[in-house]
Amino acid sequence: xxxxxxxxxxxxxxxFVELAVTMVILLVALLIFSSTLSSVAEQRAINRESxxxxxxxxxxxxxxxxxxxxxxxxxxxxxxxxxxxxxxxAPGSRFAxxxxxxxxxxxxxxxxxxxxxxxVDPVAGLQLRExxxxxxxGLPRDLSGDCVVDDQDHSTDYFVLPVRITVRWKxxxxxxxxxxxTQLCQWRKLA
Amino acid sequence: xxxxxxxxxxxxxVEMCLAGxxxxxxxxxxxxxxxxxxxxxxxxxASMHYEDQARTVIDRIALAVMGxxxxxxxxxxxxxxSDKIRYTFSLGMEDGVVVWSxxxxxxxxDTRRAVEWRENPGLAEERQVVWSNLVAPLLQGETVNGVDDxxxxxxxxxxxxxxxxxxxxxxxxxxxxxxxxxxxxxxxVERIVTCRN
Numbered sequence: 026x027x028x029x030x031x032x033x034x035x036x037x038x039x040x041f042v043e044l045a046v047t048m049v050i051l052l053v054a055l056l057i058f059s060s061t062l063s064s065v066a067e068q069r070a071i072n073r074e075s076x077x078x079x080x081x082x083x084x085x086x087x088x089x090x091x092x093x094x095x096x097x098x099x100x101x102x103x104x105x106x107x108x109x110x111x112x113x114x115a116p117g118s119r120f121a122x123x124x125x126x127x128x129x130x131x132x133x134x135x136x137x138x139x140x141x142x143x144x145v146d147p148v149a150g151l152q153l154r155e156x157x158x159x160x161x162x163g164l165p166r167d168l169s170g171d172c173v174v175d176d177q178d179h180s181t182d183y184f185v186l187p188v189r190i191t192v193r194w195k196x197x198x199x200x201x202x203x204x205x206x207t208q209l210c211q212w213r214k215l216a
Numbered sequence: 217x218x219x220x221x222x223x224x225x226x227x228x229x230v231e232m233c234l235a236g237x238x239x240x241x242x243x244x245x246x247x248x249x250x251x252x253x254x255x256x257x258x259x260x261x262a263s264m265h266y267e268d269q270a271r272t273v274i275d276r277i278a279l280a281v282m283g284x285x286x287x288x289x290x291x292x293x294x295x296x297x298s299d300k301i302r303y304t305f306s307l308g309m310e311d312g313v314v315v316w317s318x319x320x321x322x323x324x325x326d327t328r329r330a331v332e333w334r335e336n337p338g339l340a341e342e343r344q345v346v347w348s349n350l351v352a353p354l355l356q357g358e359t360v361n362g363v364d365d366x367x368x369x370x371x372x373x374x375x376x377x378x379x380x381x382x383x384x385x386x387x388x389x390x391x392x393x394x395x396x397x398x399x400x401x402x403x404x405v406e407r408i409v410t411c412r413n
Contacts, residue, residue, distance in 0.1 A: 041227075044235060048242060055246050062253045069260055073267070080271075084408040091383035091410040123406075 070197050074125060078192040078203035081122040081137055085190050086205060088116075089139070094211045097188075098180050101139045104151040107180075125194040140189040152178035153186075161206040162187035185210045259401065262393055266350070266403040270391045273331055273348040277322055278409045280305070280333070281385050286411040288316070289380065297370045297377040299324040301385070302337070306413040314413070324351060324376040331376055331389070351375040352392035356404040385409050 039047070089097055099107045100115035108115035122136040142157035142164050155168040156176045165174045168183045186209040193202045227235065281289075283305035290302040300323030304316040321334045330349040336342045352375035357366030364371050368388070370379065379386040386408050393401040 041235075044239070048239070051243075051246065055250065059249065059253055062257050066257065066260060069264055073264075076267075076271070080405070080407070084406070087408040087410050088384060091408075 067197055074194065074196045074201065075203065077122065077124050078136075078194065078201075079205075081120075081125075082190040082192055082203060082205040085120060085137060085139065086188075086207065089188065089209060094186070094209065095181075097186055097209060098141060098153055098183065101188075102141060102143065102151055102180075107151065122192055122194065125192070125196075128193045128195050128200045130200070131193070136192055136194045138191045138193070140191060142187055146178075149178060151180070153180040153183060155179055159187070161204070162189060163208060259399070262396075262401050263403060266391045266393055266401055267405070269348060269350075270389055270403045270405040273391075274387055274389050274405045274407045276333075276347060277331070277387050277389075278407045280320065280322060281387070282409045282412050284411050285316075285413045286383055289385070289411070291380075293380070297373045297379050299326075299374040299376050299378070301378045322347075324374055326353075326374075329353070329375070348391065350391050350393065352390040352402060354390075355388055356390045356402045383410050385411070 089101060092100060096109050099109050101118055103118040105113040105115070105117060118139045119133055119135040120137040120139070121134075125136050127134050127136050142154055142159055142162055144152045144154045144157070146152050153168065154176065155165055155174050157164045164187060166185070166187075167174055168185050168187070169179045170184045187206070188209055189204055189206045191202060191204050193200065195201075281301065281303060284303035285306070288304045291298050300321060302319060302321045304319050307315045307317050309315065318336050321337045323332055323334070324330070325332050325346075328346070328349060329351045331347045331351055332344055333347055334342060334344045354360065355366060355368070355370075355373045355375055355377060358370075358373055359365050360372050362371060370377065373388070375390045375392070377388045379388075386406065388404065388406045390402055390404040392403075
Protein backbone atom coordinates (compact mmCIF):
# COMPACT_ATOMS: atom_id res chain seq x y z
CA UNK A 26 0.00 0.00 0.00
CA UNK A 27 1.45 3.31 -0.96
CA UNK A 28 1.38 6.15 1.47
CA UNK A 29 0.31 9.61 0.31
CA UNK A 30 3.87 10.72 0.84
CA UNK A 31 5.39 7.98 -1.34
CA UNK A 32 2.77 8.55 -3.98
CA UNK A 33 3.61 12.22 -4.13
CA UNK A 34 7.40 11.67 -4.26
CA UNK A 35 7.00 9.39 -7.26
CA UNK A 36 5.55 12.27 -9.28
CA UNK A 37 7.38 15.20 -7.80
CA UNK A 38 10.10 15.61 -10.49
CA UNK A 39 13.36 17.29 -9.47
CA UNK A 40 13.87 18.76 -6.06
CA PHE A 41 15.74 22.02 -5.73
CA VAL A 42 18.82 20.20 -4.49
CA GLU A 43 18.78 17.88 -7.50
CA LEU A 44 18.42 20.80 -9.84
CA ALA A 45 21.20 22.70 -8.13
CA VAL A 46 23.52 19.68 -8.28
CA THR A 47 22.73 19.20 -11.97
CA MET A 48 23.52 22.82 -12.71
CA VAL A 49 26.75 22.68 -10.76
CA ILE A 50 27.80 19.58 -12.67
CA LEU A 51 26.95 21.27 -15.97
CA LEU A 52 28.87 24.40 -15.02
CA VAL A 53 31.90 22.40 -13.92
CA ALA A 54 31.81 20.48 -17.20
CA LEU A 55 31.59 23.76 -19.08
CA LEU A 56 34.48 25.15 -17.09
CA ILE A 57 36.63 22.11 -17.85
CA PHE A 58 35.70 22.30 -21.51
CA SER A 59 36.49 26.01 -21.80
CA SER A 60 39.77 25.67 -19.91
CA THR A 61 40.76 22.84 -22.27
CA LEU A 62 39.96 25.03 -25.26
CA SER A 63 41.92 27.86 -23.70
CA SER A 64 44.95 25.61 -23.07
CA VAL A 65 44.86 24.33 -26.63
CA ALA A 66 44.69 27.90 -27.94
CA GLU A 67 47.59 28.91 -25.73
CA GLN A 68 49.67 25.94 -26.84
CA ARG A 69 48.96 26.81 -30.45
CA ALA A 70 50.07 30.38 -29.87
CA ILE A 71 53.27 29.15 -28.22
CA ASN A 72 53.97 26.79 -31.11
CA ARG A 73 53.36 29.58 -33.57
CA GLU A 74 55.78 31.87 -31.74
CA SER A 75 58.41 29.12 -31.84
CA UNK A 76 57.84 28.58 -35.55
CA UNK A 77 58.20 32.31 -36.25
CA UNK A 78 61.40 32.50 -34.23
CA UNK A 79 62.87 29.46 -35.98
CA UNK A 80 61.92 30.84 -39.37
CA UNK A 81 63.50 34.22 -38.58
CA UNK A 82 66.71 32.56 -37.39
CA UNK A 83 66.89 30.36 -40.49
CA UNK A 84 66.26 33.35 -42.74
CA UNK A 85 69.04 35.28 -41.03
CA UNK A 86 71.38 32.33 -41.41
CA UNK A 87 70.62 32.22 -45.13
CA UNK A 88 71.31 35.95 -45.32
CA UNK A 89 74.70 35.43 -43.68
CA UNK A 90 75.42 32.60 -46.09
CA UNK A 91 74.65 34.84 -49.06
CA UNK A 92 77.24 37.42 -48.03
CA UNK A 93 80.86 37.60 -49.06
CA UNK A 94 82.33 35.23 -46.47
CA UNK A 95 85.28 37.45 -45.60
CA UNK A 96 82.93 40.32 -44.75
CA UNK A 97 80.32 38.44 -42.70
CA UNK A 98 81.89 39.23 -39.34
CA UNK A 99 82.40 42.91 -40.12
CA UNK A 100 78.91 43.34 -41.53
CA UNK A 101 77.01 41.51 -38.79
CA UNK A 102 78.88 42.33 -35.63
CA UNK A 103 77.72 44.97 -33.18
CA UNK A 104 80.42 47.49 -34.09
CA UNK A 105 79.30 49.86 -36.85
CA UNK A 106 82.79 51.33 -37.11
CA UNK A 107 84.23 48.35 -39.02
CA UNK A 108 81.51 48.08 -41.65
CA UNK A 109 83.18 47.44 -45.03
CA UNK A 110 81.12 50.09 -46.81
CA UNK A 111 81.75 52.77 -44.19
CA UNK A 112 80.53 53.21 -40.61
CA UNK A 113 76.89 52.29 -40.11
CA UNK A 114 76.32 50.91 -43.61
CA ALA A 115 76.01 47.23 -42.68
CA PRO A 116 72.99 45.43 -41.17
CA GLY A 117 74.68 44.99 -37.78
CA SER A 118 74.03 42.37 -35.16
CA ARG A 119 70.44 43.16 -34.24
CA PHE A 120 67.40 42.50 -36.40
CA ALA A 121 63.63 42.65 -36.18
CA UNK A 122 61.37 39.61 -36.31
CA UNK A 123 57.91 40.15 -37.75
CA UNK A 124 54.92 39.18 -35.61
CA UNK A 125 56.91 38.77 -32.40
CA UNK A 126 57.09 41.36 -29.61
CA UNK A 127 60.45 42.42 -28.29
CA UNK A 128 61.50 41.12 -24.88
CA UNK A 129 61.20 43.64 -22.03
CA UNK A 130 64.99 43.68 -21.70
CA UNK A 131 65.61 44.37 -25.38
CA UNK A 132 67.97 47.35 -25.60
CA UNK A 133 66.75 48.58 -28.98
CA UNK A 134 63.31 47.09 -29.65
CA UNK A 135 64.67 44.29 -31.84
CA UNK A 136 64.09 40.61 -31.18
CA UNK A 137 66.95 38.99 -33.05
CA UNK A 138 70.71 39.06 -32.62
CA UNK A 139 73.70 37.62 -34.44
CA UNK A 140 76.39 36.61 -31.98
CA UNK A 141 80.03 35.78 -32.70
CA UNK A 142 82.74 34.65 -30.25
CA UNK A 143 84.14 38.07 -29.50
CA UNK A 144 86.11 39.90 -26.91
CA VAL A 145 85.82 43.65 -26.54
CA ASP A 146 89.29 45.06 -26.19
CA PRO A 147 89.39 48.57 -24.71
CA VAL A 148 91.97 49.63 -27.27
CA ALA A 149 91.52 47.43 -30.33
CA GLY A 150 87.74 47.19 -30.10
CA LEU A 151 85.85 44.08 -31.16
CA GLN A 152 88.00 40.98 -31.63
CA LEU A 153 86.99 37.64 -33.11
CA ARG A 154 88.64 35.11 -30.85
CA GLU A 155 89.21 31.38 -31.12
CA UNK A 156 90.12 30.89 -27.47
CA UNK A 157 86.60 31.52 -26.21
CA UNK A 158 84.92 28.64 -24.40
CA UNK A 159 81.53 27.94 -25.92
CA UNK A 160 80.57 24.31 -26.39
CA UNK A 161 77.53 25.09 -28.53
CA UNK A 162 79.77 26.93 -30.99
CA GLY A 163 82.48 24.27 -30.84
CA LEU A 164 84.96 26.60 -29.17
CA PRO A 165 87.78 26.84 -28.50
CA ARG A 166 88.94 25.81 -31.99
CA ASP A 167 91.23 27.04 -34.69
CA LEU A 168 89.40 29.65 -36.78
CA SER A 169 92.24 30.84 -38.98
CA GLY A 170 93.61 27.53 -40.24
CA ASP A 171 97.05 27.87 -38.67
CA CYS A 172 96.50 24.81 -36.45
CA VAL A 173 96.93 26.89 -33.33
CA VAL A 174 94.33 28.17 -30.89
CA ASP A 175 95.68 31.52 -29.80
CA ASP A 176 94.45 34.71 -28.18
CA GLN A 177 94.75 36.86 -31.30
CA ASP A 178 92.07 38.71 -33.22
CA HIS A 179 90.96 36.71 -36.27
CA SER A 180 88.34 39.05 -37.63
CA THR A 181 90.20 39.41 -40.92
CA ASP A 182 91.70 35.94 -41.43
CA TYR A 183 89.06 33.46 -40.31
CA PHE A 184 88.19 30.50 -42.49
CA VAL A 185 85.60 29.12 -40.09
CA LEU A 186 83.14 31.47 -38.47
CA PRO A 187 81.10 30.24 -35.52
CA VAL A 188 77.83 32.07 -35.25
CA ARG A 189 74.83 31.97 -32.99
CA ILE A 190 71.51 33.49 -33.96
CA THR A 191 69.35 34.32 -30.99
CA VAL A 192 65.72 35.35 -31.09
CA ARG A 193 64.38 36.64 -27.80
CA TRP A 194 60.81 37.77 -27.50
CA LYS A 195 57.94 38.44 -25.16
CA UNK A 196 55.65 35.48 -25.57
CA UNK A 197 52.39 34.40 -24.01
CA UNK A 198 54.20 32.62 -21.23
CA UNK A 199 56.80 35.29 -20.60
CA UNK A 200 60.14 36.01 -22.18
CA UNK A 201 61.23 33.24 -24.50
CA UNK A 202 64.36 32.54 -26.48
CA UNK A 203 65.38 30.48 -29.48
CA UNK A 204 69.00 29.89 -30.41
CA UNK A 205 70.55 28.51 -33.55
CA UNK A 206 74.28 27.80 -33.40
CA THR A 207 76.36 26.82 -36.39
CA GLN A 208 79.64 27.41 -38.15
CA LEU A 209 79.98 29.10 -41.50
CA CYS A 210 82.95 28.24 -43.62
CA GLN A 211 84.53 29.30 -46.84
CA TRP A 212 83.72 27.17 -49.84
CA ARG A 213 84.68 27.39 -53.44
CA LYS A 214 82.38 26.86 -56.37
CA LEU A 215 83.67 24.27 -58.84
CA ALA A 216 83.97 25.45 -62.38
CA UNK B 217 0.63 23.76 13.86
CA UNK B 218 1.71 21.59 10.97
CA UNK B 219 1.23 22.85 7.48
CA UNK B 220 0.14 19.65 5.81
CA UNK B 221 0.86 20.49 2.12
CA UNK B 222 3.69 22.93 2.05
CA UNK B 223 6.36 20.52 3.28
CA UNK B 224 5.56 17.92 0.65
CA UNK B 225 4.06 19.85 -2.18
CA UNK B 226 7.20 20.62 -4.26
CA UNK B 227 7.24 23.84 -6.24
CA UNK B 228 4.51 26.27 -7.02
CA UNK B 229 3.93 27.35 -10.60
CA VAL B 230 5.79 30.60 -9.96
CA GLU B 231 8.78 28.74 -8.55
CA MET B 232 8.73 26.38 -11.49
CA CYS B 233 8.62 29.30 -13.91
CA LEU B 234 11.48 31.03 -12.15
CA ALA B 235 13.54 27.84 -12.02
CA GLY B 236 12.80 27.17 -15.68
CA UNK B 237 13.77 30.71 -16.60
CA UNK B 238 16.97 30.45 -14.60
CA UNK B 239 17.91 27.16 -16.17
CA UNK B 240 17.11 28.50 -19.63
CA UNK B 241 19.22 31.61 -19.09
CA UNK B 242 22.17 29.64 -17.70
CA UNK B 243 21.99 27.00 -20.43
CA UNK B 244 21.53 29.67 -23.08
CA UNK B 245 24.61 31.52 -21.89
CA UNK B 246 26.53 28.28 -21.66
CA UNK B 247 25.54 27.38 -25.20
CA UNK B 248 26.55 30.84 -26.40
CA UNK B 249 29.94 30.60 -24.70
CA UNK B 250 30.51 27.14 -26.12
CA UNK B 251 29.47 28.22 -29.58
CA UNK B 252 31.82 31.21 -29.46
CA UNK B 253 34.66 29.10 -28.12
CA UNK B 254 34.10 26.44 -30.75
CA UNK B 255 33.94 29.11 -33.45
CA UNK B 256 37.22 30.59 -32.29
CA UNK B 257 38.82 27.18 -31.99
CA UNK B 258 37.66 26.30 -35.47
CA UNK B 259 39.04 29.60 -36.81
CA UNK B 260 42.36 28.92 -35.14
CA UNK B 261 42.41 25.37 -36.43
CA ALA B 262 41.84 26.66 -39.95
CA SER B 263 44.55 29.25 -39.44
CA MET B 264 47.01 26.62 -38.21
CA HIS B 265 46.10 24.32 -41.06
CA TYR B 266 46.76 27.00 -43.66
CA GLU B 267 49.95 28.06 -41.94
CA ASP B 268 51.20 24.47 -41.95
CA GLN B 269 50.30 24.11 -45.60
CA ALA B 270 52.01 27.38 -46.46
CA ARG B 271 55.17 26.32 -44.61
CA THR B 272 55.20 22.93 -46.31
CA VAL B 273 54.90 24.53 -49.73
CA ILE B 274 57.50 27.20 -49.07
CA ASP B 275 59.89 24.53 -47.76
CA ARG B 276 59.53 22.64 -51.04
CA ILE B 277 60.13 25.80 -53.02
CA ALA B 278 63.10 26.75 -50.84
CA LEU B 279 64.70 23.31 -51.24
CA ALA B 280 64.29 23.49 -55.00
CA VAL B 281 65.83 26.95 -55.22
CA MET B 282 68.58 26.07 -52.73
CA GLY B 283 69.92 23.32 -54.97
CA UNK B 284 70.17 25.61 -57.96
CA UNK B 285 72.85 27.87 -59.35
CA UNK B 286 72.25 31.57 -58.86
CA UNK B 287 73.46 32.23 -62.39
CA UNK B 288 70.78 30.01 -63.92
CA UNK B 289 67.82 31.57 -62.16
CA UNK B 290 65.28 33.31 -64.34
CA UNK B 291 64.23 36.06 -64.25
CA UNK B 292 67.56 37.59 -63.27
CA UNK B 293 66.23 41.07 -62.49
CA UNK B 294 66.96 42.03 -58.90
CA UNK B 295 64.67 43.86 -56.48
CA UNK B 296 61.65 43.27 -58.70
CA UNK B 297 59.13 40.65 -57.75
CA SER B 298 58.08 37.85 -60.00
CA ASP B 299 55.45 35.17 -59.59
CA LYS B 300 57.63 32.53 -61.17
CA ILE B 301 61.17 31.29 -61.07
CA ARG B 302 63.02 29.02 -63.43
CA TYR B 303 66.09 27.10 -62.34
CA THR B 304 68.28 24.06 -62.82
CA PHE B 305 69.92 22.21 -59.98
CA SER B 306 73.05 20.15 -59.59
CA LEU B 307 72.65 16.38 -59.98
CA GLY B 308 76.27 15.77 -58.97
CA MET B 309 79.63 15.48 -60.71
CA GLU B 310 80.65 13.42 -63.67
CA ASP B 311 84.23 13.46 -64.97
CA GLY B 312 84.91 16.56 -62.93
CA VAL B 313 81.99 18.44 -64.41
CA VAL B 314 78.76 19.42 -62.69
CA VAL B 315 75.75 17.71 -64.22
CA TRP B 316 72.69 19.95 -64.26
CA SER B 317 69.08 18.87 -64.18
CA UNK B 318 66.47 19.59 -66.80
CA UNK B 319 65.03 23.09 -66.40
CA UNK B 320 62.29 23.42 -63.81
CA UNK B 321 59.88 26.19 -63.03
CA UNK B 322 57.77 27.12 -60.02
CA UNK B 323 55.02 29.56 -60.76
CA UNK B 324 51.67 30.94 -59.71
CA UNK B 325 48.82 29.80 -61.91
CA ASP B 326 46.56 32.86 -61.87
CA THR B 327 43.46 31.10 -63.07
CA ARG B 328 43.62 28.19 -60.61
CA ARG B 329 45.19 30.25 -57.80
CA ALA B 330 47.73 27.46 -57.43
CA VAL B 331 51.46 27.07 -56.93
CA GLU B 332 52.62 24.76 -59.65
CA TRP B 333 55.89 23.04 -60.42
CA ARG B 334 56.84 22.25 -63.98
CA GLU B 335 59.71 20.24 -65.43
CA ASN B 336 60.91 20.92 -68.98
CA PRO B 337 58.48 23.83 -69.39
CA GLY B 338 57.32 24.33 -72.94
CA LEU B 339 58.83 21.07 -74.17
CA ALA B 340 57.11 17.91 -75.32
CA GLU B 341 58.15 16.01 -72.19
CA GLU B 342 56.78 18.69 -69.86
CA ARG B 343 55.52 17.47 -66.49
CA GLN B 344 53.40 19.57 -64.20
CA VAL B 345 52.37 19.15 -60.57
CA VAL B 346 50.18 21.37 -58.39
CA TRP B 347 51.93 21.94 -55.07
CA SER B 348 49.19 23.96 -53.44
CA ASN B 349 46.01 25.73 -54.28
CA LEU B 350 44.14 28.51 -52.45
CA VAL B 351 46.91 31.02 -53.10
CA ALA B 352 45.70 34.57 -52.46
CA PRO B 353 45.58 36.84 -55.52
CA LEU B 354 47.90 39.29 -53.74
CA LEU B 355 50.27 38.97 -50.83
CA GLN B 356 48.66 39.65 -47.45
CA GLY B 357 48.04 43.34 -46.86
CA GLU B 358 48.50 44.31 -50.48
CA THR B 359 45.91 45.87 -52.78
CA VAL B 360 46.17 46.76 -56.43
CA ASN B 361 46.84 50.48 -56.20
CA GLY B 362 50.43 50.99 -57.27
CA VAL B 363 51.53 51.47 -53.66
CA ASP B 364 53.47 49.28 -51.24
CA ASP B 365 50.59 48.66 -48.79
CA UNK B 366 52.23 45.98 -46.63
CA UNK B 367 55.57 47.73 -46.27
CA UNK B 368 57.79 44.99 -47.66
CA UNK B 369 59.25 47.18 -50.39
CA UNK B 370 57.25 45.60 -53.19
CA UNK B 371 54.32 47.05 -55.08
CA UNK B 372 51.20 45.02 -55.84
CA UNK B 373 53.00 41.70 -55.47
CA UNK B 374 51.17 38.46 -56.13
CA UNK B 375 50.26 35.81 -53.56
CA UNK B 376 53.47 34.04 -54.55
CA UNK B 377 56.44 36.27 -55.13
CA UNK B 378 60.13 35.77 -55.71
CA UNK B 379 62.67 38.53 -55.23
CA UNK B 380 66.32 38.15 -56.13
CA UNK B 381 68.50 40.19 -53.82
CA UNK B 382 72.17 39.62 -54.46
CA UNK B 383 72.84 35.96 -53.74
CA UNK B 384 69.57 35.61 -51.85
CA UNK B 385 66.17 34.63 -53.11
CA UNK B 386 63.29 35.89 -50.98
CA UNK B 387 60.15 33.82 -51.33
CA UNK B 388 56.79 34.97 -49.99
CA UNK B 389 53.52 33.10 -50.09
CA UNK B 390 50.02 33.89 -48.88
CA UNK B 391 47.35 31.21 -48.72
CA UNK B 392 43.75 32.28 -48.31
CA UNK B 393 40.88 30.19 -47.04
CA UNK B 394 37.68 30.80 -48.97
CA UNK B 395 35.22 32.96 -47.09
CA UNK B 396 33.33 31.16 -44.31
CA UNK B 397 30.71 33.09 -42.33
CA UNK B 398 31.93 36.30 -43.92
CA UNK B 399 35.51 35.77 -42.77
CA UNK B 400 38.63 34.76 -44.62
CA UNK B 401 41.84 33.44 -43.16
CA UNK B 402 45.14 34.59 -44.67
CA UNK B 403 48.44 32.97 -43.82
CA UNK B 404 51.69 34.39 -45.08
CA VAL B 405 55.12 32.84 -44.84
CA GLU B 406 58.47 34.19 -45.94
CA ARG B 407 61.67 32.31 -46.58
CA ILE B 408 65.12 33.48 -47.59
CA VAL B 409 67.39 31.04 -49.35
CA THR B 410 70.84 31.17 -50.87
CA CYS B 411 71.64 29.06 -53.92
CA ARG B 412 74.12 26.37 -52.98
CA ASN B 413 75.46 25.43 -56.41
